[in-house]
Amino acid sequence: MLRQVAGCLPLEDLICILDSALQRKRVTLQRLHNLLSHLPDHADIAELLDGRSESGYETLCRLRFARLGVAISVQPLLPGIGRVDLLLGERLIIEADGWEWHNGPDAFLIDRSRDLAANRQGYLPLRLAPHHIEREWPWVELVVRSIIERGDHRWSPQHARQRRNHGFGG
Numbered sequence: 184m185l186r187q188v189a190g191c192l193p194l195e196d197l198i199c200i201l202d203s204a205l206q207r208k209r210v211t212l213q214r215l216h217n218l219l220s221h222l223p224d225h226a227d228i229a230e231l232l233d234g235r236s237e238s239g240y241e242t243l244c245r246l247r248f249a250r251l252g253v254a255i256s257v258q259p260l261l262p263g264i265g266r267v268d269l270l271l272g273e274r275l276i277i278e279a280d281g282w283e284w285h286n287g288p289d290a291f292l293i294d295r296s297r298d299l300a301a302n303r304q305g306y307l308p309l310r311l312a313p314h315h316i317e318r319e320w321p322w323v324e325l326v327v328r329s330i331i332e333r334g335d336h337r338w339s340p341q342h343a344r345q346r347r348n349h350g351f352g353g
Contacts, residue, residue: 236258
């Protein structure tokens with residue numbers, strides 16, 4: 184099935200499916216290389232794969248933000264906050280929140296508590312709903328580009344001092 188869809192899907196959709204197969208351990212990276220070796224752009228596709236994303240929305244964000252030329256960490260564990268979907272640069276947290284895991288009062292409260300903890304440490308959490316990713320991507324990209332252009336995705340010397348003073352490292 185993966186070989187079949189590889190020949191007919193747009194690149195972003197294909198990478199979402201392949202990332203999901205990798206993350207769920209349905210296929211190995213080596214097996215994917217073998218399955219896709221007939222494609223002329225096989226090496227380009229293989230370079231985009233990352234089985235750490237836990238949803239297609241995370242994969243889409245990773246692929247699209249990669250075009251901005253900023254370092255991206257996938258599923259980093261941040262002390263006092265937990266694992267986040269993406270970290271752009273040093274301090275811009277991206278959470279791609281699908282309804283399946285982020286609906287209901289408990290999940291809503293947990294997400295906001297994590298955002299409070301992230302803000303306390305100087306991180307900038309940005310939560311994206313499926314609607315933003317599917318239908319308002321130009322606006323999302325404009326916001327993130329603005330943050331990057333201001334340099335707010337990096338720790339300033341002042342941020343680093345504040346983090347050290349509050350015992351968060353730096």
